[in-house]
Amino acid sequence: MRRIRSKGGLGALLLALALAACADKGPPRYQGYAESELIFVGPDESGRVTRLDVDEGDRVQKGQMLFQIDPVLQQSEVDSAVANLDEAKAQLADLKASAQRPEEIAVLEASQRRAQAALELSRIELGRQQDLYAKKVGSKAALDSAQASFDQNQAALDEISKQMDVGRLASRDERVTAAEKAVLVAQANLDAATTRLERRKLTAPSDGSVETVYFRPGELVPVGRPVLSLLPPELIKMRFFVPEPDLNRFKLGTKVQVSCDGCGEGVAATVSYIAEEAEYTPPVIYSLDERAKLVFMLEARPEDPLKLRPGQPITVEIAQ
Structure with missing residues (x-):
């Protein structure tokens, strides 16, 4: 230990101790x-910075544009998803247009009864013309007309019967349901693609100041790396x-x-x-x-x- 030999040194030491004692009383x-704690802002996927709207030291508000990452691939996904959704909606519309509702089935049943009555009338007329022609009383033209009328009514009845069979197919409802689900899937894919596209434009998650910019326009941002950091108050x-x-x-x-x-x-x-x-x-x-x-x-x-x-x-x- 160093000795203090002068009175001045001893006085200085005593003064320092007195000041320390006074300080202790405060x-x-x-x-x-x-x-x-910083907030690091970066894209969900890798990409090249195409736009930087802020710089270090800038104060920003929540929702303010910070930077943008190249959106070309994500835009292509959105365009493809839009096309797939349009196709799914068109297929659903086609199925619903061709599907027969119960009211339409009732109309077809009425048409079927009318066709059956017309067919029965034409059968009677055909039989009468055949008897007349066999007795050489009727003409060949009348017989041919009766035959043609019978054939036409028979074809009309067959057509209505087929329409009713198609309208009553159980698989029709299943196909419509499947088409409706396909539309929902296509819509979900479009929503996901749109979200990925929107996330190429990054905005401030809160008020704060820009502390550090790690990447600038033209630089490639790897996955998981921030472009900048924010300091919220x-x-x-x-x-x-x-x-x-x-x-x-x-x-x-x-x-x-x-x-x-x-x-x-x-x-x-x-x-x-x-x-x-x-x-x-x-x-x-x-x-x-x-x-x-x-x-x-x-x-x-x-x-x-x-x-x-x-x-x-x-x-x-x-x-x-």
Whole structure:
């Protein structure tokens, strides 16, 4: 240990001890720093940046356009999905147009009875003309006319019967149901393709400031990599360190006052987290006096986070 031989050195030491004692009588102060959680904004799929609307340091609002990734492939998928949906709707419309409803079946049944009556009348007329022609009383033309009328009525009855058989097919309803499901699938594929296309244009998820831009127009963004990072004000917090003997001064919800360079009159904050385990030194050492102390880390949420910047040293004391 170095000896102090001069009276001046001894006086300086006594003065320093007196000032330290006076400082100890004031409210306890604790050292820390501002911290933040960033939001990383990037595309769901890889692609090349074609447009960048912001730069580092810009303040943005929720929903504001940030950047765009090349949408050519996604646009092609949307066009293909639109065509598939149109085709599915056309097939469904065709099936519904050809399917016979119960009312239409009733109309066909009435037509069938009318055709049967006409056929029976033409059969009687044909028989009469045949008898007359056999007795050489009727003409060949009348017989041919009666035969043609009978054949025509027979064909009309056969046609109506076939239409009724087709309208009553059970598979018709199943095909319509399948076509309706195909339309739903095509619509879902279109919705998915449209969503993928829309996600090529990225907007701000919240208010904040642009901290770092990692990729610029023309650069290829790999899968899972962000194009930029945002700092929302609500994600700014303060971490400070309290010696173990002073820990009982704090609890969740305790109001504190924070001072820092450029903070003006300071920033009011509320304790939001108290660490369960102690540590021997804080991550950043601000003075030699902080070494080898058993401290606990606390976090507080500021009422005005815009006064703080991440990494900025702070001093915390309990609000009076």
